[in-house]
Amino acid sequence: xxxxxxTAPRRPGEQTLTALGLSAxxxxxxxxxxxxxxxxxxxxxxxxSCEGPEAxxxxxxxxxxxxxxxxxxxQGSGVWMLTDAEITEMAEATAERDIELxxxxxxxxxxxxxxxxxxxxxxxxxxxRGHDAVAGCVEDAVRATELGVTCLLVAxxxxxxxxxxxxxxxxxxxxxxxxxxALVGPVNPASFAVYEHLGADSINVPSxxxxxxxxxxxxxxxxxxxxxxxxxxxxxGYVRMYEIAELIRRGAPLYLxxxxxxxxxxxxxxxxxxxxxxxTAKERVRRGRLALDLLARHGADxxxxxxxxxxxxxxxxFEISS
Numbered sequence: 227x228x229x230x231x232x233t234a235p236r237r238p239g240e241q242t243l244t245a246l247g248l249s250a251x252x253x254x255x256x257x258x259x260x261x262x263x264x265x266x267x268x269x270x271x272x273x274x275s276c277e278g279p280e281a282x283x284x285x286x287x288x289x290x291x292x293x294x295x296x297x298x299x300x301q302g303s304g305v306w307m308l309t310d311a312e313i314t315e316m317a318e319a320t321a322e323r324d325i326e327l328x329x330x331x332x333x334x335x336x337x338x339x340x341x342x343x344x345x346x347x348x349x350x351x352x353x354x355r356g357h358d359a360v361a362g363c364v365e366d367a368v369r370a371t372e373l374g375v376t377c378l379l380v381a382x383x384x385x386x387x388x389x390x391x392x393x394x395x396x397x398x399x400x401x402x403x404x405x406x407x408a409l410v411g412p413v414n415p416a417s418f419a420v421y422e423h424l425g426a427d428s429i430n431v432p433s434x435x436x437x438x439x440x441x442x443x444x445x446x447x448x449x450x451x452x453x454x455x456x457x458x459x460x461x462x463g464y465v466r467m468y469e470i471a472e473l474i475r476r477g478a479p480l481y482l483x484x485x486x487x488x489x490x491x492x493x494x495x496x497x498x499x500x501x502x503x504x505x506t507a508k509e510r511v512r513r514g515r516l517a518l519d520l521l522a523r524h525g526a527d528x529x530x531x532x533x534x535x536x537x538x539x540x541x542x543x544f545e546i547s548s
Contacts, residue, residue: 233523233524238524259441262479263539264539271518273296274510279316281504282299283319285510292515304333308329318374327376332367333355364389379407381407386421389402390543394546405430413431418443421449424544427538431453432461433454440473443477464487489506
């Protein structure tokens, strides 16, 4: 990436608009997040929807070619859609490069037999329906961590609390991180804080939150926030690249997620979707390069967290009763 010290910080179009008498309002320092990642830095990067070893290889190769730094790679189909050999291959490849690998846990309501998820209201959404669904998520969590996976993606508050308790009890590795899915992301400070207390180490928020919403959240919680700067169509299809510097200023510590709009869904992945999955994996990395170039042009790329950093710092939790 371009050395930020070589480019004075500026806002998009600032010089030209100022010359035309159309300068933007002055930024309010009170809006800025005071938080950083432990070990320093205000933003990390994530490549989502990396659905197996072959897609991972494409992502790693393209990231090397385009010089895109990656802190985390995540998958959306689920642990149960991968063989032990595939999980092991992904875990070893990411560990070799000091990248966090995050796999989704267990059955979700949208794949269940419950009809309410297919109504206009969406019913219970992605939540784990019944004891057996929770058990499936726990089974996935234990299996994945035993195979070397360090981060688990969760879409149900009960599953989140259960996995946090398992981690606290030593039933999962103590350094396992729990990441809340964008598909159930909180939209206000109160709910964001609840997920932190339930055990989330990283919380996806919907990509349609305003800048003021991010500031409101940061006034109550320092939990790392994940946000698609380009969202898949089923999450709105928003493309917010020109806002990245301000998203970081308001939302740090922030994971910049490089999704892809105008692309068919690929969950749950199988080899019948191979060509699409590999092509979109490669394009997500390119989108990351575009976003990082934009940050560099605006002199705002200097606060990236060190590569290899993954832990969230000290967070607030509900007390676990004995």
